[in-house]
Every structure is written in C-alpha cells, then in structure tokens.
Amino acid sequence: MPGGNCQRQEWWHGKFRCCGYRLTLGREAILDILSKSEGHLSAEDVYMKVHPKYPNVGLTTIYRTLNVLSNLGIVCKLDFGDGRSRYELAEGTEDTHHHHHLVCTNCNKVIDYTDFIDEELELLRKTEKGLGAKYNFKITNHIIQFYGLCDKCSGKE
Amino acid sequence: MPGGNCQRQEWWHGKFRCCGYRLTLGREAILDILSKSEGHLSAEDVYMKVHPKYPNVGLTTIYRTLNVLSNLGIVCKLDFGDGRSRYELAEGTEDTHHHHHLVCTNCNKVIDYTDFIDEELELLRKTEKGLGAKYNFKITNHIIQFYGLCDKCSGKE
DNA sequence: TTATTAATGGAAACCATTTTCATTAAGGAG
DNA sequence: CTCCTTAATGAAAATGGTTTCCATTAATAA
Known part of the structure; x- marks a missing residue:
C-alpha cells in the first residue's frame, strides 16, 4: 500500500496499465483533485475543480x-439521495481513513463519522468473509449509512 | 407493532392521518402491492403491478x-447504482425481516442476506445511540450494502 | 517514427424524476 | 347527507444528471 505522492502515482499507474487503460493528462488531473479534496464530490464538483x-x-x-x-x-x-452521485477515494488508498456517513433526509447534510470503527471493522471482516464464501461473491467495497434528521432539521418540526 | 393485514392497514391509516395525509385509493393500492411483493421494486415496477x-x-x-x-x-x-431508485417496506413494518444487500457491480444482481444479523444489530444499536447523541441526529433508518462481483461475473474475467 | 486504437470533447440523446396546472375527490363542518 | 376547503391526481411538459455518438486527438506498442 503506497505512502507518499510519488508512490501513489506509481500505484495508479500500475493499476491502470495492468487493466489496459491509458494514463492521460485528464485522468491524472482528476485523480489529483480527488486526492487533494475531502470526499463527497459530485461529477460537476470535480469538473469545477479540474477546469x-x-x-x-x-x-x-x-x-x-x-x-x-x-x-x-x-x-x-456514493448516493446521498439528492439525485446526483458522489465520489470519493476508496479506502485502502492511503490517507483515506475508514469512515461512514450520517445523511439528513431533509437538508441532505452529510456528516462523516469514525466512531465504533473497531467493532465495525471486526463485524465487517467477518461478514465479508462469510458472505463472500456463502454466495461466492467477490466483495470489493461496502457502504454503511445512517439516515435521519440533523440537528437543525429535527428542531423545525 | 401491527400483526395482521387488518391491523397493518389501521396502522398506515393512523400514520397517514396524524400527518395530515389523506388516504386515497391509489395510496392503498401502492401499499398493498408493496406489502405483497418481495423488495427492490422500482417506481415503474410498482406502476406495472398496480396498473x-x-x-x-x-x-x-x-x-x-x-x-x-x-x-x-x-x-x-434504496440505490443499487443502476440509475433508478428502489423501494421496499421498511423494517418495523411487520413481516419484513431485517436484511441487507449484496450488490454485483457488474450485472446489478442483488442478493438479500440475513447472516450476522445479531452481531450487526448489537453494533447498530450502539452506533445509532452513540451517533444520535453525539451529533444530535435523529436516526430513522440505516443501510448496509456490500459491493462486488457475483458468482457469474467474477468468473468471466 | 509509424500504426493502432483507446481517449476525448461537444452536442445530442436518454431517461428517471419532478413540476405545472386544471380537474377530482377526501374528509371535516354544519 | 351535503357543502366546502384543499389535498391529491393525471397528463403533458420540463428538468437535469448521465450516457451516447462521432469525428478528432493522442497514448502506447512495434
């Protein structure tokens, strides 16, 4: 797992190559933006930052x-229910800390949280292993999201 | 928590009423279809069944x-990444068993699973309580989904 | 350097979902 | 039961995020 910026680029480079993808300026620009931004970017967000x-x-x-x-x-x-997809660097891509989301169904505010991660990881590991074997599913990712009303929105009612 | 069909209707009835919603034929038809179908219905699926x-x-x-x-x-x-929203009766609506999803990112096949539910529930209860208090968030729902390649799609590569 | 073919951008197409607006009907008041 | 207010509805049009088309450009292998 890569550490610095240089190694990271090498890693992407490799991942691209071995899948037959070409490494272009545009793709590098997009990866660069993603790695410099905090998550939850829509396609247009990325566009605005790359442009x-x-x-x-x-x-x-x-x-x-x-x-x-x-x-x-x-x-x-990711999907937070506001009609547009969001993207963020996946875990395992160094400096990305394992986290999940708390989504307000009223104002679409999103809070990242990292609480209970240890217990969660334990369960996830077990679940991934169990489900992977049982259904012969090659699990590459997971999402945990809580929905509800945030501070402000729950007060309004 | 309601049990039979009659009580369930009463329950919906009440929920609707106390929020100022009117109970119409169309709404009853939609609820009826949802309760009779296994989950993951798109809006159009529902339409086709109601029509x-x-x-x-x-x-x-x-x-x-x-x-x-x-x-x-x-x-x-729900969102399984195929560009359309899916709907299913929420838990707590009787005969709906707590379950989560395994989504194939290639063919969009979805498997419901109920494994590890006990440990999961324990963690979720703790998390909901902790996060709810910490961020003053009124949590009403949660989603856990695993993504990867199903049986057939992982073999193809 | 050249040849092959993936990648690109801009415009148009796509399509799930939402909005508009005139009409209908649910449900409380009398 | 009837009237009245206003939420709910359907059909058509609008919206808007995402994908497709296609002619052009450029990354990689030979």
Whole structure:
C-alpha cells in the first residue's frame, strides 16, 4: 500500500496499465483533485475543480474517468439521495481513513463519522468473509449509512 | 407493532392521518402491492403491478406516494447504482425481516442476506445511540450494502 | 517514427424524476 | 347527507444528471 505522492502515482499507474487503460493528462488531473479534496464530490464538483487548471478536460471525461476509477476500486461511488452521485477515494488508498456517513433526509447534510470503527471493522471482516464464501461473491467495497434528521432539521418540526 | 393485514392497514391509516395525509385509493393500492411483493421494486415496477387493477393510477402518483411513504418511514428508498431508485417496506413494518444487500457491480444482481444479523444489530444499536447523541441526529433508518462481483461475473474475467 | 486504437470533447440523446396546472375527490363542518 | 376547503391526481411538459455518438486527438506498442 503506497505512502507518499510519488508512490501513489506509481500505484495508479500500475493499476491502470495492468487493466489496459491509458494514463492521460485528464485522468491524472482528476485523480489529483480527488486526492487533494475531502470526499463527497459530485461529477460537476470535480469538473469545477479540474477546469481552472485543465480547461480542456470536459465533463464527459470526468464521468467516464470516474466510472473507470470506480470499476477499478480506486474511488467509491456514493448516493446521498439528492439525485446526483458522489465520489470519493476508496479506502485502502492511503490517507483515506475508514469512515461512514450520517445523511439528513431533509437538508441532505452529510456528516462523516469514525466512531465504533473497531467493532465495525471486526463485524465487517467477518461478514465479508462469510458472505463472500456463502454466495461466492467477490466483495470489493461496502457502504454503511445512517439516515435521519440533523440537528437543525429535527428542531423545525 | 401491527400483526395482521387488518391491523397493518389501521396502522398506515393512523400514520397517514396524524400527518395530515389523506388516504386515497391509489395510496392503498401502492401499499398493498408493496406489502405483497418481495423488495427492490422500482417506481415503474410498482406502476406495472398496480396498473392492471387500478388503471387510473398514474406513474406520477406512484412517485409522489413513494416519496410520502419514504418520508413517513414506511418504505425505504434504496440505490443499487443502476440509475433508478428502489423501494421496499421498511423494517418495523411487520413481516419484513431485517436484511441487507449484496450488490454485483457488474450485472446489478442483488442478493438479500440475513447472516450476522445479531452481531450487526448489537453494533447498530450502539452506533445509532452513540451517533444520535453525539451529533444530535435523529436516526430513522440505516443501510448496509456490500459491493462486488457475483458468482457469474467474477468468473468471466 | 509509424500504426493502432483507446481517449476525448461537444452536442445530442436518454431517461428517471419532478413540476405545472386544471380537474377530482377526501374528509371535516354544519 | 351535503357543502366546502384543499389535498391529491393525471397528463403533458420540463428538468437535469448521465450516457451516447462521432469525428478528432493522442497514448502506447512495434
């Protein structure tokens, strides 16, 4: 598992290569943005961040690249119920700490939390192993999300 | 918590009433279909099932009703990454057993599983309580999903 | 350097979902 | 039971995130 920026690039490089993908400027730009931003970016968010530095990278490429990255397991595609997909670097991509989400169903605010991670990891490991074997499923990722009303929204009613 | 069909209807009736919603034929039809079907229905799935018996219930009403039911916590809105939302009766709506999903990112096949539920429930109870207090979040629902490649799709590579 | 073919961008297409608006009907008041 | 208020509805149109098309560009292997 890579550590620094250089090694990380090498890693992506390798992942791309061995799957027959070409490493282009646009893709590197997108990976760069993702690794520098805190999660939950929509395709358009990524576009807005990439555009100033690389004005010739179109939104279509953002979508295509995010799909590729998602298929490779490098980014995780999320849905918070606001009609657009969100993307963040998947765990295992160094400096990404294991976390999950608390989503307000009213204002769509999202809180990352890292509590109970140890117990959670224990259960997840067991579950992944058990389910993987039972259903012959090759598990690559998981999502845990809690839904409810946030501080402000629960007060309003 | 209601048991039979009659009591269940009473329960919905009450939930609707106390929130100022009117109980219409269309809404009852939709609830009826949801309670008779195994989960993971898209809005259009519901429409197709409701239509033969109630041809004058439009797709718009299906969407509107599913939203209302989702807000009331009667149904749970899910996303399996295939571009359309899925709905199923939320837990706590009797005969709905606590379960989660195993989603194939290649063919979108979904497997329900109920393994490790006891340990999971323990963790969830703790997490909900802890997070609820810490962030002053009123948690009403949660989702746990594992992603990966199913039996068939992992063999293909 | 050249040839092959994946990658790209811009425009158009797609399609699930939402909005609009005129009409209908649920449910409380009398 | 009837009337009245207003939520609910359906059909059509609008919306908007995402994908597809296609001609052009550029990354990689030979």
